Amino acid sequence: MPELPEVETMRRGIRKITGRRIHDVCFPQLESKSRRLKSITILPQPKRLRIRLKNRVITSIDRLGKRVALRLDSKDTLVFEPRMTGLLLVNDPPDDEYVRFGMEFVDGPIRFVWYWDRRGLGSVRLFSEKQLATVLGPNQLGPDALLISVDQLRQRFSPSRRAIKVALLDQKAVAGIGNLYASEILHLAGIHPEKQCNRIPHANWQVIHAAIREVLEKAIRYEGSTLSDGTYRNSLNKTGKYQNHHRVYNRAGQPCPRCRDALIRRIVQAQRSTFYCGKCQRKRLPAKSANTENA
DNA sequence: CATATGTCCTGAGAGC
DNA sequence: TGCTCTCAGGACATAT
Numbered sequence: 001m002p003e004l005p006e007v008e009t010m011r012r013g014i015r016k017i018t019g020r021r022i023h024d025v026c027f028p029q030l031e032s033k034s035r036r037l038k039s040i041t042i043l044p045q046p047k048r049l050r051i052r053l054k055n056r057v058i059t060s061i062d063r064l065g066k067r068v069a070l071r072l073d074s075k076d077t078l079v080f081e082p083r084m085t086g087l088l089l090v091n092d093p094p095d096d097e098y099v100r101f102g103m104e105f106v107d108g109p110i111r112f113v114w115y116w117d118r119r120g121l122g123s124v125r126l127f128s129e130k131q132l133a134t135v136l137g138p139n140q141l142g143p144d145a146l147l148i149s150v151d152q153l154r155q156r157f158s159p160s161r162r163a164i165k166v167a168l169l170d171q172k173a174v175a176g177i178g179n180l181y182a183s184e185i186l187h188l189a190g191i192h193p194e195k196q197c198n199r200i201p202h203a204n205w206q207v208i209h210a211a212i213r214e215v216l217e218k219a220i221r222y223e224g225s226t227l228s229d230g231t232y233r234n235s236l237n238k239t240g241k242y243q244n245h246h247r248v249y250n251r252a253g254q255p256c257p258r259c260r261d262a263l264i265r266r267i268v269q270a271q272r273s274t275f276y277c278g279k280c281q282r283k284r285l286p287a288k289s290a291n292t293e294n295a
Numbered sequence: 296c297a298t299a300t301g302t303c304c305t306g307a308g309a310g311c
Numbered sequence: 312t313g314c315t316c317t318c319a320g321g322a323c324a325t326a327t
Binding site: 066081082083119121179180227271 | 319
């Protein structure tokens with residue numbers, strides 16, 4: 001489930017192709033005889049895509065939320081969208097049916113970049129400048145989770161009646177946060193995932209903002225999370241390490257790492273699992289006791 | 296308009 | 312053993 005940290009790790013893993021010329025591209029899945037898998041979305045059609053990519057120079061590599069964007073000297077942008085199981089792998093062509101797309105480079109340290117995708121929910125798409133602006137412009141994608149300011153966060157979230165966990169997943173509100181990191185962020189911030197945005201006190205947005213940065217930056221340092229299915233890998237096909245630092249995700253029934261007392265709970269919000277500590281993340285503040293100063 | 300739900304896809308694992 | 316079923320959650324389409 002590549003989210004911001006995993007996609008940022010992919011971007012860094014291929015950044016040495018910046019300035020390099022695409023010698024050729026290929027579509028291994030389409031060329032293999034295995035008709036078992038559905039094809040991923042490739043736009044435009046492979047034949048036309050190859051014409052527009054061949055001999056183009058990559059001028060820069062950006063991340064757009066959970067997507068990797070290669071800017072070309074033609075002003076086109078090649079966008080990889082991994083969704084659930086997509087990966088960008090470097091060199092060693094993995095010899096299996098899930099390799100969907102490849103780029104070859106003649107010079108530089110990286111000879112090949114591969115787009116691999118088991119479930120095939122992801123896509124490889126080439127956009128003109130104009131297309132990119134309409135498909136992935138500021139109206140479709142909110143500020144990046146690592147760049148958004150406290151005020152932007154508050155302005156975009158606090159009017160909403162949605163639960164904070166559900167709102168954090170909305171890429172139009174803020175780009176890059178997915179199901180795993182939303183739970184992690186809210187646990188660090190001490191906010192109940194079902195708390196409605198419009199009932200979150202003004203000052204708490206600063207806490208949430210800080211938690212977003214802290215969780216995502218640490219996850220990037222550990223090169224993302226490889227879950228028990230082992231799917232996610234960095235560009236060298238190595239597992240991420242942040243799963244060893246998860247506070248709540250997939251830890252239902254285990255003691256909360258903060259209070260070391262209550263057990264992590266799992267609930268479902270918008271058909272997705274949410275994990276939290278009922279003690280550290282209260283929906284309402286504990287009732288004030290009149291007897292606390294009794295001595 | 297805001298918000299909620301359904302859909303796609305594959306492999307793993309459960310249950311019988 | 313081998314079948315059916317459920318689940319995982321990215322983004323988007325459709326419904327309320």
